[in-house]
Amino acid sequence: MERKKIAFICVHNSCRSQMAEALCRHLAGDVFESYSAGTETKPQINQDAVRLIKEIYGIDMEAEGQYSKLISEIPNVDIAVSMGCGVNCPFIGRGFDDDWGLEDPTGKSDEEFTVVIKEIESKVLKLIERFL
Numbered sequence: 001m002e003r004k005k006i007a008f009i010c011v012h013n014s015c016r017s018q019m020a021e022a023l024c025r026h027l028a029g030d031v032f033e034s035y036s037a038g039t040e041t042k043p044q045i046n047q048d049a050v051r052l053i054k055e056i057y058g059i060d061m062e063a064e065g066q067y068s069k070l071i072s073e074i075p076n077v078d079i080a081v082s083m084g085c086g087v088n089c090p091f092i093g094r095g096f097d098d099d100w101g102l103e104d105p106t107g108k109s110d111e112e113f114t115v116v117i118k119e120i121e122s123k124v125l126k127l128i129e130r131f132l
Contacts, residue, residue: 013038
């Protein structure tokens with residue numbers, strides 16, 4: 001079965017979209033070819049995201065080559081998911097297939113971060129069911 005290309009999009013591509021890329025690769029690597037991107041970049045992935053994804057799932061996002069990148073740096077995808085950007089959703093040249101409406105946990109407690117991580121995990125698992 002050919003894997004569908006999926007992209008997780010938010011403005012800065014430094015936190016939620018990065019976590020979604022990592023979790024989708026980890027949980028659904030046989031179903032999806034996962035990417036994340038944004039309309040702007042940050043010098044590095046959110047370090048709380050890196051730390052918590054590593055603690056909870058054993059995934060080292062940076063060691064696996066993840067970095068903040070622009071939409072123009074990823075291939076055309078079959079599925080585009082917005083992380084939830086309120087009024088400033090990035091334009092990616094096409095409509096989004098889904099909007100997860102997730103709050104940005106940047107600067108919040110580990111507990112609040114973990115709630116968002118678990119929401120992402122749940123949504124990735126639902127994507128697997130939907131596309132299998």
